[in-house]
Amino acid sequence: MIEHVVLRVIAKLLAPFIVLFALYVQFHGDFGPGGGFQAGVIFASAFILFALIYGVENARQIAPPAVAQAGIGLGVLLYAGTGVAGMLLGGRYLDYSVLAHDAGHGQHYGILIIEFGVGVTVAAVMITVFFTFAGRRGVLEAREDTGVPHDGDDER
């Protein structure tokens, strides 16, 4: 869709604001509606919009699949790591009260960090899922062009 000048310009204009809105939903999640899940999806939608207009290849250069896949693991680790930190500081797993000098701040930091972990993982998963499905077309076309037969179908 790169030939449509309106789409091209608007997509370019909107993308940073979508990312900004995602970050707002992410970090305002403990006061208002929002949180990691929603923010992750909104964040990823900026990349998906970009990929739809400018093509998957260009989007891949901005968010390389390897980085996206690492994000899946890092987000979970951030979440679980916060839980373990609570354990190491003398509380129970996911006990945020011990994370700071007083319980109120601890709870606040804890929820911010784990929600950020959720956000990273959700965004990374959304981007990876989109790339996987979008990249599938190339694979299928290549297979038809070269006439590579499908995998053997013999039952074992």
Next chain:
Amino acid sequence: MGEHLPILQVILPLIAAPVCLLIRHAVLCWLIATLVSWVCLAIAILLLLQALEGGAIRYQLGSWVAPWGIEYVVDRLNGFILVIVAAIGAVVTPYALRSVAEELPERQIGLFYVMYLLCLSGLLGITITGDAFNVFVFLEISSLSSYALISMGRHRKALHAAYQYLVMGTIGATFFLIGVGLLYLMTGTLNMADLAEQLKPLAGSRIVLAAFGFIVVGMGLKLAVFPLHLWLPNAYAHAPSAVSVFLAGTATKVSLYVVLRFIFTVFGFEFSFVGQPFGPALLVLAIAGIVVCSLVAIYQDNVKRLLAWSSVAQIGYMLLGLSFATALGLQAGLLHIFNHALMKAGLFLAMGCVVLRLGSCRIEAIAGVGRSMPWTMTGFLLCGLSLIGVPLTAGFVSKWYLVLAALEKGWWPVAALIVLTSLLAVVYIWKVVEAAWFRDPPGTAGRIGEAPLVMLVPLWIVVAANLWFGFETSGSVDVAKAAALALMGAVE
């Protein structure tokens, strides 16, 4: 660190999974998965010992107190199930090194261990949690990862099997969630112990009855109760060998545990068995499952699929014990969970060795394989004897207690049926043994060697366990008895 054992049981594999995702190196991931599985087994054994000695262990996540926060509870029943799941995991991972390297493309091997660790974490989590909604969360973790694991099978049919399981499993999980939602609607709580208290005055409520139905049918799908079992044979037959072993030994057992936990602890014995004809309904399904699926197993010519059909039949035996609604019947059912995990894991382990060498486990392909792989096929034979229920094997013990429980109720025909259907198991096990030992190998086949030691050792550990728990029965029988009495005692 002792007080944190219940949470470590679940989060060790949960943390190891993303670490493996970041590493991606096949052997390193295998090493991590193996270490984590062994540590999990050690933790499970420690927890069971603690629970047997001092009663239930409770752990509050995030220090939020019980009815509001999520609580992990280890008592005799789920301590027992934790040990089964962790033990199968600990046996499968060393075995997976060669088996998975052979059956999966190089780039997927790291991901395989990620999925395995998530599945292990999910199954342990379902078992350990004392929160009804938390069960659903872990159910999804274990289910989603097992769909991915099954789809890694080397034929395209594995994708179809995984998709079939995904559809059925999702329906099951949704039903379960609807049931939990209805309970929450009625009581405003999700903690199992609290639910049990709140539900007592609500015994006549239709909504609670509907919740019971949704939960039992939903878990029945995951458990592969007779008419809801159609996803299972394909899933086990087409999954990579190591996955077949792991799922056959754990997934359905954990689902059965959830059913037990809900009907005894949450709804209570009175509600489940006295207020409605749940026992007789279960009895009919169990017997139908045993007879039909054993007969179908006889006509299979793929050994993995044959074993899968036999699994559905064996689930029938476990439910049969449950349907008696007596402490002895329950004990027999629990024993069969344990023993069936041992024998089916052993049989699938042996078939994984055969697949490694022959690339197939169809009956005509394995002709004469007993001569070239004597250790593997002897292991298969011994586990097969255990499946049939020959004395001095683990299978005999659970069948014995099942017959005793049937006789205690005075149900002679059921006792006779247990013995008769064991003969059906003789037929399908013999079919494999006959092909492997008494037929000539196909002329075209080259010389094949015995399976590698790293696969034979796990197989023979399981075989030895089958013999040990058939001979020295006090350990498993006592734990099953303690768990059964705890379940029945919780209501009387």
